Amino acid sequence: MRRAAMVALTLLPMTGLLMTGCAPPERPYRPQEGVTTAPSPSGTTSAPRTETGSETGTETGNEPARTPGPETISIGGGKLRVDIDWPAGRDPLIDLMADYYVASRKALVSGSDRYLKGLDLELTGVREAYDWVHGYTEKEKTVKGATRLYDLRVAAVMDKGAQVNACVDETGARVVSTRTGKAVAPQPLWVRAPYLQVLLAHRGDDGVWRIRGFRYDLKGCT
Numbered sequence: 001m002r003r004a005a006m007v008a009l010t011l012l013p014m015t016g017l018l019m020t021g022c023a024p025p026e027r028p029y030r031p032q033e034g035v036t037t038a039p040s041p042s043g044t045t046s047a048p049r050t051e052t053g054s055e056t057g058t059e060t061g062n063e064p065a066r067t068p069g070p071e072t073i074s075i076g077g078g079k080l081r082v083d084i085d086w087p088a089g090r091d092p093l094i095d096l097m098a099d100y101y102v103a104s105r106k107a108l109v110s111g112s113d114r115y116l117k118g119l120d121l122e123l124t125g126v127r128e129a130y131d132w133v134h135g136y137t138e139k140e141k142t143v144k145g146a147t148r149l150y151d152l153r154v155a156a157v158m159d160k161g162a163q164v165n166a167c168v169d170e171t172g173a174r175v176v177s178t179r180t181g182k183a184v185a186p187q188p189l190w191v192r193a194p195y196l197q198v199l200l201a202h203r204g205d206d207g208v209w210r211i212r213g214f215r216y217d218l219k220g221c222t
Contacts, residue, residue: 085152151167
C-alpha cells in the first residue's frame with residue numbers, strides 16, 4: 001500500500017462534502033445547517049471502563065456495552081483515555097465512527113496498524129486510515145493523555161451513501177516522542193481545539209456499511 005507523506009493531520013475547512021453513493025461520480029453534498037455541536041453537560045458519571053492490559057493495547061476486558069451515556073475506554077495501560085458520549089439513538093453508522101476513532105488511537109499508542117485491520121474500510125478509506133497512522137508511527141510519535149468523542153450523529157443518508165459527524169476534543173492529549181517520552185514541538189492542530197470529524201460511508205450489496213473517506217473541519221465544533 002502506498003504510504004503518502006502525512007502532514008500532522010492538517011485540518012482543512014470543508015467547502016463541501018461528497019456523499020458516497022453507489023454509482024460514480026459521487027454527488028456533492030452540503031452538510032445540514034443548524035445542527036448543534038455543543039458538548040453534553042459535564043459532571044456525568046462514566047460507565048465502567050474497558051481496560052487494555054498492556055502497552056501494546058491488547059484488550060483484557062469485555063467489549064463496550066455501548067448503552068446511551070458516557071463511557072471511558074483506557075488504551076495502552078492508561079496511556080490514553082477516550083471518553084465517548086454515546087447518543088440515545090444508536091445506529092450502526094455511529095458505531096462505525098466510534099470504532100474507527102478508538103482503533104486509530106490504539107494504533108498510535110501501540111505503534112502498530114494491526115488495530116485497523118478489523119475495521120470496515122473500502123477504497124480511499126483504507127489508504128487514508130493507514131496513511132494517517134503511519135504518518136506518526138514511522139516518525140516515532142505516539143499520543144498520550146485524555147480525549148473525548150461527543151455529539152455523534154448521522155448527518156445524512158442517501159441511497160447507499162451516508163455522512164456521520166462527531167465532535168472530537170483532544171486538548172487533553174499530547175503527541176510525544178516514543179524515544180524521549182517528551183512532547184513534540186510544534187503540536188499538531190488536532191490537539192489545540194475541538195474539531196469536527198466527518199466519516200463518509202458506503203453500504204455494500206451485502207448490507208454492510210464501510211468507511212470510504214474522512215473529512216475534518218477545525219471550526220465545526222467550536
